[in-house]
Amino acid sequence: MGKAKVIILRTAGTNCDKETSFAFERAGAATELIHVNELSRMEKKFDDYTILAIPGGFSYGDDIASGKILANELKFRLDEGLRKFIDDGKLIIGICNGFQILVKAGLLPDLAGDYQTIEATLTLNDSNKFEDRWVYLKNSRAKCVWTNAIDKIMQLPVAHGEGKFIPKNKAVLEQLKKKGLIVFEYVNEFGRSAGYPDNPNGSVENIAGICNTTGRIFGLMPHPERHINFYQNPRWTRDRKAKNGEGDGLAIFRNGVNFAKKYL
Amino acid sequence: MFWRVEVKEKDGFYDAAGEGVKKDISDLGLGNKVKDVHYAQVYLIEGDIDEIDAKKICEDLLIDPITQEYSYKGPAFNEKIYKTVEVAYNPGVMDPVEDSAKKAIHDLGIKGIRAVKTAKKYLIQGSLSYTDIHSIAEKILYNKVIQHVVSGRSEIHPDIPPYEFELRTVDILTASDDKLKKIAKNGQLFLSLEEMRQIKKYFKILKRDPTDCELETIAQTWSEHCKHKTFRGKIEYREGVGKKIKINNLLKSTIMKVTKELNKPWCVSVFHDNSGIIRFDEKYDICFKVETHNHPSALEPYGGAGTGIGGVIRDPLGTGLGAKPIINTDVFCFGYPDYPYNKLPKGALHPKRIMKGVVAGVRDYGNRMGIPTSNGAVLFDENFVGNPLVFCGNVGIMPKGKSFKKVNKGDLVVVVGGRTGRDGIHGATFSSGELTHETHEGSGSAVQIGNPIQEKKVTDTILQARDRGLYNAITDCGAGGLSSAVGEMAESLGAEVHLDKVPLKYKGLRYDEIWISEAQERMVLAVSPEKIDELINVFDRENVEATVIGKFTGGKKLKLFYGGNLVCDVEMKFIHDGLPEVTRVAKWRRPKFKEPKINNNKNLTGDLLSLMSNLNIASKEWIIRQYDHEVQGGSVLKPLQGIGSGGPGDASITRPILDSNKGIILSCGINPDFGKIDPYWMAAGVIDEALRQIVAVGGDIAKTAILDNFCWGNTNKPDRLGGLVRASWGCYDIAKAYGVPFISGKDSLNNEYSTGKKTISIPPTLLISAISVMDDISKAVSMDAKTAGNFIYIIGITRNELGGSQYYKMKGFTGNSVPQVDPVYGKKLMNALTGAIKKGLIHSCHDCSEGGVAVALAEMAFAGGLGMSAHLGAFTPPKQQKALPDGILLFSESNTRFIAEVKDELKFIKAMSGLPVWKLGYLRRDKTFRIFGADEKLMIDTDIDALKEAWQKPFSKL
CATH class of the missing domain: 3.90.650.10 (PurM-like C-terminal domain)
Incomplete structure (x- = not known):
C-alpha cells in the first residue's frame, strides 16, 4: 500500500500551504503543492491523487468576497475533474479560506447533491474584524471521516475576519443537524456552548466546521495544521509535562490519510 | 455597454461597513445627529456584455446570495431618506479589485470586459447639515490623496492619452544660485544649494545641461533616504561651552564600529545588503531589516503603513539571492487618540484616524502575505501628532550559500512583479524633507498603493527561480524605484535601460516618471542571457510579469533610452560618489525639566491602577489579535501569554523549520520619553531593554544581534543633531560592552510637522530591534x-x-x-x-x-x-x-x-x-x-x- 497522495492547492494569495503540507506529511501522506494553473492547463490531474486540501490564505486577495474567486474557478473551470474526484469518493478538506471556498462553490454542505447550490455562507465576524485566537472545539459526532474517533475537546487557533457561518435558512440548518453534518462546534474549555470570544465569530449554533453527506468533504475555520506539535499550543509553557507530545490537529490529518490509504 | 451595479446587505443582515462609519461619526461628536448609516459597494463594469451576462456577473460573482442583494438598474437603497456620499479612486490610482474581478468574470465564461472599477457609497440618515456631511466625508470616508467624492455618478475614467516623447533638459549651466534653489524646490528634488552647485559643475565639464531624468536620478541617489548623508557626513559637535569635537562619518565611527570590533563569526553579511544576515544553523542563514514609513503614513495611514510593511518584506526578499520572509514586526508611535480636534495642527490627520488606518494597513498587508507578526510595540506622545512613526520589520530565511550575489557583465536587467504607474513619485526625496500642512496638497503622488497578493505571487515565484539558480543578483524596487534599484546593482558595471520596455499600469507616463516611480511589488534581477527564457517561464506560469528592460554593460555609465532616444548618460562614479561633503554643526545642552515632588507615603493602589490603564502600558490585544501571529506554523512563544492568553510577552520565539527545535527570538526596545532627557541614555536604555527581553524568554546575548532605527527631528538644526550624536555614542558604548553587534539599520530624519508658524518635532526616538538564535526552544x-x-x-x-x-x-x-x-x-x-x-x-x-x-x-x-x-x-x-x-x-x-x-x-x-x-x-x-x-x-x-x-x-x- 503506497502513501496517500495529496494535492495542496495553491493560487495567488494562498499562504498556509507549506504548514498544511507539513501536517499531511507528518500524518504519513505524500504531498504536492500544486498551483491551480497546473490543473487548468491539465499538467496535473485530480485523478492522480486521493486527497485535495485547500489551505488557508487570501486567495486572490479575497477581492469581492473571501474565497469567492477561487470558488468560481473550481466551479466553472475545473468542474469536470473535480466532480469526478468527488464521485470517486475521494477526500477534500478546506481550512479557513479553503472552507470559505468550498461553501461558496456549493460543495459544502451540498444537501442538494448537485455540487453547486450555495446553501450557506461564511461572513464577517460579529466583532467586525480579523482575529487570531485559540478556541476549544467539540466534535459533534458527525459521520465525518476526518474527525472519526476524536472525542476530546480540541484546541486549535482561528485566524480570520470572515468566519461567521450562516446557513441559507432554517431548513438548511435543520438538515445539517438531522443528517449529522455539523462536525465541530465552538465551546468553552469545559465543553459547553458560550458566547464571544469562545465563539470567536458569532457563527450560528457555534458551527466551526461541517461536512457533506458522505462525510468525505470537510471544511472548518480553525487551523488544525497550526497545532501539530505541542510547542504550537500557547499554553505549553504552563504544562511542560506533555513535552514532545503531538498537537490536537494532527489527528484530523491522520484520519484523512489513513482512510485514503485504506479505501482509495 | 456600461453597467453600474450596487451591492448591499439584505435586510436583517449586519451592515458592518455602515455600522463602522456610524461609530466613527459618533467619535467625531456627531452621534446625536445620526440615525443610521448604510453602505453599498459599487461596481462599474464596461465591456461588450449584454444584460444576461451582467446579471450572471452579479449573481454568480458580485454578491453573496445568502446575505446580499444587488441592483443594476439604479440605486440599491431608496435614497430619499439618506444623504449619500460616493467615494471613488482618483484617476491613475490603482483600483485593487480590478484585476481579480476581470479574471473572475473571465472564469464565468464571459469575455469582452474592458474595465472594472469600484466605488464606495455611504448613505447617512439623520439631521446633518451639508457642512457636517462635508466634514464627515473628509475626516472619515475618504482621503483626497488617493480618492475623491463623486459628484453625480462614478464613471470609469476616460483613457489617458498616450505619451508623446519630448526630451526635457533643465537649464542649470547658466543658472544663478537663486535659480538653482528654485529648480531644486520646484522639482521636489530636496537638494541643497551645495549639491546643486556640484551638479552644475559636473555638467559644465560635459558642456551640456542635464536632462530631467539625470537630475532626478542624482536627486534620488543623493537623498537623505538613500545616502544617509547626515550619518555619513562630517559633524562638528559641541557640548555646552565645551570643546568642539570633529566627527567624520558618525555611522562608521559608532554603529558599524561595534560590529567591526566584535567581529562575530556568525555575522554573515552586515551593512551592505538590503538586510543584515546572520547564521541560523548548518543549513540556513537568517536576515532582518526594519524600516520606517512615517511620512506616507501621516498622509495616507492605510496605504502608507501597508506599503511600509510591503516594502520591508522586499528587503529580505532582495537580500543575497533572496530570502523567504517569515516574520514581521511592527512598532508604532502615535499622538493620543483622544487628542482634541480643535487643537489639531492645520492639515494634519487626527491621531485616532492615523492609528486605525496604520493598524489596518499593516494588518491587511501582513496577513495577506501570510507572514506572522510576532513582535512589536505601540507608544503614545503628544509630539507624534502630525508625524507618527511607523516601523515595520521583516525576518527572512535562506539556504546557506544563497547569501551573496554578483552582477556579471552582460547580464540582463529584468523587472519582475507589479506594473509601473504614477504612484509613489518622489517618495525618496519627499521622505527626506519635513512635513508641512501643504504636503497633504502637493505630495499626493508620493503615496504608494499596495497590493499584497501581487507581492505574494512575486515572492512565491522568486523563491522558485532562486532555487533553480536562474539569476545572479536581485534587489528590490523601494525608494527611488528603478532609479535606485538599477543604480545600485549597476554601481560597478554600469547599465543601459530601455524605459519604453517597462510594463505600465496605464498609458501617459513620461520616461522620467517611469524611471523614478515607486510603484510597489517590483523586484529587479540580473539574469544571464542563456537563462532568460526559463526564468520568464517560471514567473509566467503563476501570472507574474517578468520583462527584460536592459543590460549591465561594463561601460561604467548609466544610459537610459526611451524609444531609441538617449535620455540619460551619466557616469556611475558621479552618481554614487559625487555628493559634496558638508560639515554639519551639532550642539548639545541637556534640557532641564521640572522635577515633581512625589508623596511616597500614601497608598499607591490608585496610582497603579491608573498606570495599568495608561496607553503606553495598557494591553495592545486589540491590535495583536488583528495580526495573524501564527501563520506558517512556527510560533512558539506568542505575543500574548498565560491564562486566557491575557499577558504581555517580552519577546517572541519562532521556529522557522518545523521539525527542528532551533528558534528565532525577536524583541524590541524603544523609549522616546528617555530621549527627551538625554538621547545617550535613551540609546543605552533601549539596547538594554531589547536584550533583557531576549534573556527573559531564555535567550543568550552572545547569540544576539541588533538593528538600529533612528527617527529624529530636523538634524539641520544643531540641537537635534547634537542629540543624534549622543544617541550614536550611547549605541557604541553599550552595544560594545554587551558584546552585541549591529547588523543593519536605517535612519529617518526630518520628522517634524510644520504649519508655517509652528513646528512640532518628534521626541528623539531610537528603536532597537534584537534578533537571537535559540538552540532549544523547549527551554523557553x-x-x-x-x-x-x-x-x-x-x-x-x-x-x-x-x-x-x-x-x-x-x-x-x-x-x-x-x-x-x-x-x-x-x-x-x-x-x-x-x-x-x-x-x-x-x-x-x-x-x-x-x-x-x-x-x-x-x-x-x-x-x-x-x-x-x-x-x-x-x-x-x-x-x-x-x-x-x-x-x-x-x-x-x-x-x-x-x-x-x-x-x-x-x-x-x-x-x-x-x-x-x-x-x-x-x-x-x-x-x-x-x-x-x-x-x-x-x-x-x-x-x-x-x-x-x-x-x-x-x-x-x-
Whole structure:
C-alpha cells in the first residue's frame, strides 16, 4: 500500500500551504503543492491523487468576497475533474479560506447533491474584524471521516475576519443537524456552548466546521495544521509535562490519510 | 455597454461597513445627529456584455446570495431618506479589485470586459447639515490623496492619452544660485544649494545641461533616504561651552564600529545588503531589516503603513539571492487618540484616524502575505501628532550559500512583479524633507498603493527561480524605484535601460516618471542571457510579469533610452560618489525639566491602577489579535501569554523549520520619553531593554544581534543633531560592552510637522530591534506566573531613576533622572540569568520596563491567574545607596532588572551568586494582589481581576 497522495492547492494569495503540507506529511501522506494553473492547463490531474486540501490564505486577495474567486474557478473551470474526484469518493478538506471556498462553490454542505447550490455562507465576524485566537472545539459526532474517533475537546487557533457561518435558512440548518453534518462546534474549555470570544465569530449554533453527506468533504475555520506539535499550543509553557507530545490537529490529518490509504 | 451595479446587505443582515462609519461619526461628536448609516459597494463594469451576462456577473460573482442583494438598474437603497456620499479612486490610482474581478468574470465564461472599477457609497440618515456631511466625508470616508467624492455618478475614467516623447533638459549651466534653489524646490528634488552647485559643475565639464531624468536620478541617489548623508557626513559637535569635537562619518565611527570590533563569526553579511544576515544553523542563514514609513503614513495611514510593511518584506526578499520572509514586526508611535480636534495642527490627520488606518494597513498587508507578526510595540506622545512613526520589520530565511550575489557583465536587467504607474513619485526625496500642512496638497503622488497578493505571487515565484539558480543578483524596487534599484546593482558595471520596455499600469507616463516611480511589488534581477527564457517561464506560469528592460554593460555609465532616444548618460562614479561633503554643526545642552515632588507615603493602589490603564502600558490585544501571529506554523512563544492568553510577552520565539527545535527570538526596545532627557541614555536604555527581553524568554546575548532605527527631528538644526550624536555614542558604548553587534539599520530624519508658524518635532526616538538564535526552544520561559507558593524574586538594582518614567508622565512630568546602564554588571547579570533559565530554575520571567516593578509584578500575576504578596522591605540597598522610598522602588524604570518566579531557591541563588537578587514575596492561590512598603505598611491592595480589567479596558472599546 503506497502513501496517500495529496494535492495542496495553491493560487495567488494562498499562504498556509507549506504548514498544511507539513501536517499531511507528518500524518504519513505524500504531498504536492500544486498551483491551480497546473490543473487548468491539465499538467496535473485530480485523478492522480486521493486527497485535495485547500489551505488557508487570501486567495486572490479575497477581492469581492473571501474565497469567492477561487470558488468560481473550481466551479466553472475545473468542474469536470473535480466532480469526478468527488464521485470517486475521494477526500477534500478546506481550512479557513479553503472552507470559505468550498461553501461558496456549493460543495459544502451540498444537501442538494448537485455540487453547486450555495446553501450557506461564511461572513464577517460579529466583532467586525480579523482575529487570531485559540478556541476549544467539540466534535459533534458527525459521520465525518476526518474527525472519526476524536472525542476530546480540541484546541486549535482561528485566524480570520470572515468566519461567521450562516446557513441559507432554517431548513438548511435543520438538515445539517438531522443528517449529522455539523462536525465541530465552538465551546468553552469545559465543553459547553458560550458566547464571544469562545465563539470567536458569532457563527450560528457555534458551527466551526461541517461536512457533506458522505462525510468525505470537510471544511472548518480553525487551523488544525497550526497545532501539530505541542510547542504550537500557547499554553505549553504552563504544562511542560506533555513535552514532545503531538498537537490536537494532527489527528484530523491522520484520519484523512489513513482512510485514503485504506479505501482509495 | 456600461453597467453600474450596487451591492448591499439584505435586510436583517449586519451592515458592518455602515455600522463602522456610524461609530466613527459618533467619535467625531456627531452621534446625536445620526440615525443610521448604510453602505453599498459599487461596481462599474464596461465591456461588450449584454444584460444576461451582467446579471450572471452579479449573481454568480458580485454578491453573496445568502446575505446580499444587488441592483443594476439604479440605486440599491431608496435614497430619499439618506444623504449619500460616493467615494471613488482618483484617476491613475490603482483600483485593487480590478484585476481579480476581470479574471473572475473571465472564469464565468464571459469575455469582452474592458474595465472594472469600484466605488464606495455611504448613505447617512439623520439631521446633518451639508457642512457636517462635508466634514464627515473628509475626516472619515475618504482621503483626497488617493480618492475623491463623486459628484453625480462614478464613471470609469476616460483613457489617458498616450505619451508623446519630448526630451526635457533643465537649464542649470547658466543658472544663478537663486535659480538653482528654485529648480531644486520646484522639482521636489530636496537638494541643497551645495549639491546643486556640484551638479552644475559636473555638467559644465560635459558642456551640456542635464536632462530631467539625470537630475532626478542624482536627486534620488543623493537623498537623505538613500545616502544617509547626515550619518555619513562630517559633524562638528559641541557640548555646552565645551570643546568642539570633529566627527567624520558618525555611522562608521559608532554603529558599524561595534560590529567591526566584535567581529562575530556568525555575522554573515552586515551593512551592505538590503538586510543584515546572520547564521541560523548548518543549513540556513537568517536576515532582518526594519524600516520606517512615517511620512506616507501621516498622509495616507492605510496605504502608507501597508506599503511600509510591503516594502520591508522586499528587503529580505532582495537580500543575497533572496530570502523567504517569515516574520514581521511592527512598532508604532502615535499622538493620543483622544487628542482634541480643535487643537489639531492645520492639515494634519487626527491621531485616532492615523492609528486605525496604520493598524489596518499593516494588518491587511501582513496577513495577506501570510507572514506572522510576532513582535512589536505601540507608544503614545503628544509630539507624534502630525508625524507618527511607523516601523515595520521583516525576518527572512535562506539556504546557506544563497547569501551573496554578483552582477556579471552582460547580464540582463529584468523587472519582475507589479506594473509601473504614477504612484509613489518622489517618495525618496519627499521622505527626506519635513512635513508641512501643504504636503497633504502637493505630495499626493508620493503615496504608494499596495497590493499584497501581487507581492505574494512575486515572492512565491522568486523563491522558485532562486532555487533553480536562474539569476545572479536581485534587489528590490523601494525608494527611488528603478532609479535606485538599477543604480545600485549597476554601481560597478554600469547599465543601459530601455524605459519604453517597462510594463505600465496605464498609458501617459513620461520616461522620467517611469524611471523614478515607486510603484510597489517590483523586484529587479540580473539574469544571464542563456537563462532568460526559463526564468520568464517560471514567473509566467503563476501570472507574474517578468520583462527584460536592459543590460549591465561594463561601460561604467548609466544610459537610459526611451524609444531609441538617449535620455540619460551619466557616469556611475558621479552618481554614487559625487555628493559634496558638508560639515554639519551639532550642539548639545541637556534640557532641564521640572522635577515633581512625589508623596511616597500614601497608598499607591490608585496610582497603579491608573498606570495599568495608561496607553503606553495598557494591553495592545486589540491590535495583536488583528495580526495573524501564527501563520506558517512556527510560533512558539506568542505575543500574548498565560491564562486566557491575557499577558504581555517580552519577546517572541519562532521556529522557522518545523521539525527542528532551533528558534528565532525577536524583541524590541524603544523609549522616546528617555530621549527627551538625554538621547545617550535613551540609546543605552533601549539596547538594554531589547536584550533583557531576549534573556527573559531564555535567550543568550552572545547569540544576539541588533538593528538600529533612528527617527529624529530636523538634524539641520544643531540641537537635534547634537542629540543624534549622543544617541550614536550611547549605541557604541553599550552595544560594545554587551558584546552585541549591529547588523543593519536605517535612519529617518526630518520628522517634524510644520504649519508655517509652528513646528512640532518628534521626541528623539531610537528603536532597537534584537534578533537571537535559540538552540532549544523547549527551554523557553513565558512571563505568566505558574504556581501558587512559588517565590518572586527581583533581579537587578533599582535606583532613583524616575526621569522619563510612565509614572511621571501620568502625573504630567518628565523629570531629569533618566535611567542609566552599567553594561559590565548588566552583562554578568544577564548571562547568569540565561544560565538559570537553561537549568530550568525559572518558571516565569518578566523584564521591568514601562511602569517599573509594580507593573511587571501585576502583569505576571494576572497573566497567571494568581494573586501575589510582595514586601518592599526585602530590599537592602546596595553599598553607597540610601534606602529608597516605596514609590521609587515601585515605579522607577531602572534598567537591567527582571522579575523571576522561582521554586528551588537554593539552586537559583547559587546560579545568581554575586549578583543582586532579592526575594519580594510569593504567589497566592487566591486573587489578592498586595504590596507592603518598606515599613510593612500596605501600599497596594487590590486583586488581579481589577488590575487586568484596568489594563485591558483602554483599547477594548476601539
